[in-house]
Amino acid sequence: MSSIHADVKNFEEEQMNETSIPWMWTSLEDMVNFLSSLEYLKYSNSKAFYRQCVMKVKTKPERVIKKWEDELHWDFEEWSEILVCNYKLTHETKVKTFLFKLFHRVLPTQEFLFKVGISETDVCRLCHEEIETLLHYFCFCPVVTIFWTELFQWLREQTGETIPFESHVILFGYNEILDQRISGTNYIILLAKYYLYLCKHKSLYPLFEEYRVMLKEHYNIELKINTKNNHLKQHKLMWSFEPE
Numbered sequence: 001m002s003s004i005h006a007d008v009k010n011f012e013e014e015q016m017n018e019t020s021i022p023w024m025w026t027s028l029e030d031m032v033n034f035l036s037s038l039e040y041l042k043y044s045n046s047k048a049f050y051r052q053c054v055m056k057v058k059t060k061p062e063r064v065i066k067k068w069e070d071e072l073h074w075d076f077e078e079w080s081e082i083l084v085c086n087y088k089l090t091h092e093t094k095v096k097t098f099l100f101k102l103f104h105r106v107l108p109t110q111e112f113l114f115k116v117g118i119s120e121t122d123v124c125r126l127c128h129e130e131i132e133t134l135l136h137y138f139c140f141c142p143v144v145t146i147f148w149t150e151l152f153q154w155l156r157e158q159t160g161e162t163i164p165f166e167s168h169v170i171l172f173g174y175n176e177i178l179d180q181r182i183s184g185t186n187y188i189i190l191l192a193k194y195y196l197y198l199c200k201h202k203s204l205y206p207l208f209e210e211y212r213v214m215l216k217e218h219y220n221i222e223l224k225i226n227t228k229n230n231h232l233k234q235h236k237l238m239w240s241f242e243p244e
């Protein structure tokens with residue numbers, strides 16, 4: 001069994017061994033988002049709802065996958081593999097937690113906050129033009145597109161590779177070739193999404209130069225952990241260049 005497939009198996013086993021409280025809930029907001037996604041009002045009693053909650057956590061989130069497939073016009077046959085490869089790119093728990101929330105569509109957007117009556121508007125706070133959905137904020141917002149264009153151009157200069165500028169690449173990484181999945185390029189795309197998420201929280205415009213500073217800091221954290229864990233060989237395989 002290849003190491004990636006072994007990781008997927010371990011990941012799935014871990015999921016099956018979960019207790020009733022999902023490990024990814026780190027706040028009350030997580031719980032509210034999760035319960036909203038299950039439409040808890042349609043269950044007749046709490047026992048039926050609880051059973052559904054536990055099932056939802058233990059099984060593949062089919063509804064989430066279907067929603068992504070419809071939005072991205074992309075086939076998610078390798079859902080578990082793609083997620084595990086993304087989680088393997090970083091050692092930082094806060095980044096992994098962010099990814100989990102994004103992939104499972106539980107990051108609050110203006111669209112969601114407006115729907116539940118928390119926000120007065122569903123319009124994107126960056127461009128003030130369109131409804132802020134996950135896809136709009138991370139991929140299609142004109143303000144964010146400027147950021148991605150600069151990032152992809154810089155990546156091309158660093159690696160000589162032309163990464164297709166597509167929403168599924170931005171959201172889930174460049175997954176065409178298995179060997180490339182755990183690569184510096186995918187780490188950079190992943191951390192860029194985390195940067196955009198932090199900007200959103202602080203209501204700040206994303207700036208590529210600011211992101212490069214952040215990337216350098218996080219790259220150094222990864223290098224330090226890999227050095228400590230004696231994983232320098234893997235680190236070198238992952239990184240064809242060092243972000244400056």
Ligand SMILES: [Zn+2]
Pocket residue numbers: 124125126127128129130136137140141142143
């Ligand atoms: Zn926008």
